[in-house]
Amino acid sequence: MPTFWDIEFLRIIFPLLLQGAWITIQLTVMAIVLGTLIGLFVALAKLSPIWPLRVFGNLYTWVLRGVPLLVQLYVLYYGLAQIGLLELDAFTAAVVGLSACAGAYIAEIIRAGIQSIDRGQKEAALSLGMTTADAMRRIILPQAIRNILPPLGNEFITSLKDTSLVSVITMIELMRTGILLDVTYFRSMEIYLSVAAIYLLLTTIFVYGIDYLERRFKII
Amino acid sequence: MIQLKGIHKRFDHLEVLKGVDLEIQEGEVVVIIGPSGSGKSTLLRCINCLEKIEAGEIRFNGQIVGMIPTEKGLVEDRKEKIAKLRSSLGMVFQNFNLFPHLSALENVMEGPVTVKKMKRAEAEALSRNLLHKVGLADKVDVYPNQLSGGQKQRVAIARALAMQPKAMLFDEPTSALDPELVGGVLAVIKELAEEGMTMIVVTHEMGFAREVADRVVLMDEGQIVEIGTPEEIFSFPKHQRTIDFLQSIL
Numbered sequence: 001m002p003t004f005w006d007i008e009f010l011r012i013i014f015p016l017l018l019q020g021a022w023i024t025i026q027l028t029v030m031a032i033v034l035g036t037l038i039g040l041f042v043a044l045a046k047l048s049p050i051w052p053l054r055v056f057g058n059l060y061t062w063v064l065r066g067v068p069l070l071v072q073l074y075v076l077y078y079g080l081a082q083i084g085l086l087e088l089d090a091f092t093a094a095v096v097g098l099s100a101c102a103g104a105y106i107a108e109i110i111r112a113g114i115q116s117i118d119r120g121q122k123e124a125a126l127s128l129g130m131t132t133a134d135a136m137r138r139i140i141l142p143q144a145i146r147n148i149l150p151p152l153g154n155e156f157i158t159s160l161k162d163t164s165l166v167s168v169i170t171m172i173e174l175m176r177t178g179i180l181l182d183v184t185y186f187r188s189m190e191i192y193l194s195v196a197a198i199y200l201l202l203t204t205i206f207v208y209g210i211d212y213l214e215r216r217f218k219i220i
Numbered sequence: 221m222i223q224l225k226g227i228h229k230r231f232d233h234l235e236v237l238k239g240v241d242l243e244i245q246e247g248e249v250v251v252i253i254g255p256s257g258s259g260k261s262t263l264l265r266c267i268n269c270l271e272k273i274e275a276g277e278i279r280f281n282g283q284i285v286g287m288i289p290t291e292k293g294l295v296e297d298r299k300e301k302i303a304k305l306r307s308s309l310g311m312v313f314q315n316f317n318l319f320p321h322l323s324a325l326e327n328v329m330e331g332p333v334t335v336k337k338m339k340r341a342e343a344e345a346l347s348r349n350l351l352h353k354v355g356l357a358d359k360v361d362v363y364p365n366q367l368s369g370g371q372k373q374r375v376a377i378a379r380a381l382a383m384q385p386k387a388m389l390f391d392e393p394t395s396a397l398d399p400e401l402v403g404g405v406l407a408v409i410k411e412l413a414e415e416g417m418t419m420i421v422v423t424h425e426m427g428f429a430r431e432v433a434d435r436v437v438l439m440d441e442g443q444i445v446e447i448g449t450p451e452e453i454f455s456f457p458k459h460q461r462t463i464d465f466l467q468s469i470l
Contacts, residue, residue, distance in 0.1 A: 123270055124317035124376075128331035128383055129307025131299065138334055142321050 013181050020177030021198050027094055027163045032156050034099035039106025046111050064104035070165050073097045077169040094166035102159045113148035145217050153210030157203050221246040221418055226276035229262055236262045238442040249413045251429040252422045254439035255465055260422040264389050268309045269302050307335055310380030314392040316372040318364040324375045325360040331383045350378035354408050370401030374408055387418035430454055438462050
């Protein structure tokens with residue numbers, strides 16, 4: 001039986017795990033940036049006076065929140081390739097899948113945040129002669145951000161952890177690196193605890209980042 | 221300056237305005253009084269298109285505004301036209317509706333900067349002047365949640381004035397205020413009246429109506445019951461409903 005917490009062994013696996021973690025970070029950043037843009041667009045679509053946009057927004061959140069991300073990833077990577085429609089490389093498929101799904105959750109968060117702002121704010125903005133777009137940009141969104149940030153932070157942390165799912169479509173990120181090391185060395189405990197520790201470190205950094213933003217956007 | 225003809229407005233099955241005719245001359249101060257639910261505020265909100273009317277017409281300087289008659293009935297005017305109309309009508313709300321994420325100064329600057337694309341320095345000078353005018357020169361950098369109700373409403377008046385409107389609409393400007401704060405706000409409105417600003421004021425302040433109004437309008441159940449000078453309405457009311465209303469509040 002191998003020695004538990006063998007420093008030498010950790011020295012072997014850590015550089016590889018950190019490489020995986022770097023991919024995880026890249027996936028997370030892209031997923032939350034694109035997901036937030038998608039979420040903002042879908043949220044505005046859901047609140048639009050134009051009904052086809054509303055239908056699109058509602059369909060989008062209905063499907064992408066209603067189907068497990070794991071299943072979405074299989075369809076996106078293996079399904080599309082099988083029917084020859086679109087052969088995505090693993091990284092692209094991962095980014096698309098993660099951000100599309102995060103976008104659906106973020107859309108709901110942003111929609112709720114916008115709707116939490118008193119109607120009188122929009123009326124006051126309009127009565128100055130602002131367009132609806134100006135009122136949204138200058139008056140409503142800056143206030144909605146306060147209400148949006150805490151649940152948005154939660155969603156970012158979920159997105160980070162959800163990147164572990166793309167290990168099933170051959171993305172060699174942190175989780176997949178761990179699995180590959182395990183089948184090589186058969187030292188599951190050390191490997192997966194190391195993986196867990198790195199995820200925990202990353203989510204902790206996130207929590208502090210969000211905390212900082214919340215304090216920055218707080219209205220005096 | 222503002223002409224209302226046969227204004228009808230309903231919310232679902234509730235008819236709030238049942239054919240209102242009213243004309244406001246330039247420089248005139250018209251005060252609308254009447255029981256709660258009589259349609260006073262709704263009428264004001266129809267004038268700057270925060271509510272869509274179902275029938276009738278609103279003219280501003282002779283031009284039909286807001287809802288335009290077509291073969292298919294009344295159709296909402298182009299957004300830019302409505303925005304333009306709103307920027308020439310200053311609106312003051314019962315609940316102030318100040319922008320809480322902006323300081324008093326920024327609240328006042330917001331209209332000129334965003335709507336009129338005025339340079340920030342110019343907008344700031346204008347806004348400082350207006351805040352001085354409403355007696356809040358020392359509150360420029362304060363955020364709304366640190367102001368009293370009366371101060372908030374005075375910032376809101378300055379914010380509306382910053383657009384250099386042709387007329388001002390006041391929707392129960394003192395109804396949400398503690399009694400001791402009402403006077404300061406009314407003083408500002410009175411000063412505007414003396415400067416010749418055209419104003420429509422919906423209020424429950426009868427003393428103010430008597431003192432400042434050129435004409436007083438009594439509304440009840442979506443209709444105008446009586447129009448007259450303050451003297452005519454308060455001292456020699458003709459209609460029973462006016463008499464009943466005045467008795468109920470005194």
